[in-house]
Amino acid sequence: MTAEQPAPDVRTPRAQHGSSPQHLLATLLGEYLDSADADLPSAAVIAMLREFGVTEPSARAALSRLVKRGLIATRGDTRPPVYHLTPAAIARHRSRMRHFLTFGAQPPHWTGDWVLVSFSIPGSGRASRHAVRRSLTAHGFVGLYDSVWIRPGVHAAPVRAELESLLHPVAGARWSVLHVRFDEEAGPHGPAAAYDLTGLAAGYTAFVARFAPVRAAARRGTVDPATALVARTSAMDSWRRFADTDPDLPAHLLPQPWPRGQARETFLDVHTRLGALARARLVEVTAPHWPDAARWITHFHAPGDPTRPEPAGDPRGTG
Incomplete structure (x- = not known):
């Protein structure tokens, strides 16, 4: 299986149906910029997003949201503002681009291992229950049953730590993280049915x-x-x-x-x-x-060997 992605240093916008301006801007910045030294005027960002039918107010709102998420930062206190990608965002973009460009290139190395999470929260803990489900989803888990969630692989440490953080303060909450294999993996009652x-x-x-x-x-x-x-x-x-x-x-x-x-x-x-x-x-x-x-402005690309993508294309546009 693909190795579990490291915890990000910046918060990228969550994928959603359709493209919000901030999600689109994150895609553009990840695809076409690869240096924290580049000074990016706000007017240039507005011009980028205009190509996709995004209005100026929406473009400015997207900029503001990406600043709050740590993807970009302002350079000095000039007016109009000038932005730059943060070093953490650059590292994140490179890792993510490699993930996108290599995804599906090779069949997964399958060992039959799954991580299973089971939890029980008192009826009064509705908010905690929603928080746990959101967290499990973010970690790639799906609900096999109501309070039994699974994901393929063996990496359990990140979700174990997050469950501890979320549920330790909740009176009466119980949870377990297990490594399991299914006797009948394929078929209508196997894990794929989730x-x-x-x-x-x-x-x-x-x-x-x-x-x-x-x-x-x-x-x-x-x-x-x-x-x-x-x-x-x-x-x-x-x-x-x-x-x-x-x-x-x-x-x-x-x-x-x-x-x-x-x-x-x-x-x-x-x-x-x-x-x-x-x-x-x-x-x-x-x-x-x-x-x-x-x-x-550059561009990422996958070379002849799709399992080893170039981190960035030729900035002269000849790649």
Whole structure:
């Protein structure tokens, strides 16, 4: 299985249906900036988001929220403000981009191990119960039964520590964290039944259909830079949700045929072929507000070996 992601130093916006301006901005910054030294004027951010139909007030609100989350910080006290990515955000972006670009490249190493959490909270602890469920979801667990949650793998220390923090102050609360294997792993009563695999498969199929036209156009070389920026960023914005929510189960627990491979090929084709064009468009729209745009704007990309993505593309746009 994929190693459990380290606890982030910054709080990235939670994935949600559709793209909020702050989620979209986080995607843009993660994709196209890779230095904490770059001074990013607020007008340049507004110009970036305008390409996606985001209004200036919404863009400023997104900036403010990302400052609160620790993704970006203001540089000095100039007016209008100038921002920069924090070193913690840069490290987080690089780790996340590697995760997104390698996700689905190889079948998981499956040992049959699961982490199981069982908890009991008195009836008066409704808020604590909701907090535990939110925490378990954030750690990649799903509810097998009402108060029994599971996730594949063996990494239990982070969730054990969080349960201790959440439930130790709650009178009468009990919880256990166990390492388990299922006698009947496959089938309607096995652990895979806890996941909405039908919905996940439908999501992958819809992704392929959505991006098939732009993939074909990219192969023909008929995509203009403005379209490339929107299409490539939208593809990443959608793909990152799969990478964050797909439990990456082994083939014997998945419905067949499983469409993730086709979705991954679609994503990588769009992402790779449109990288230089998207970067060029981003430089074009931000340069009037940011003279150093061409120096700092880059793009991540996966090279020929998809299991070893480059941390960043050539800043001249030739990668």
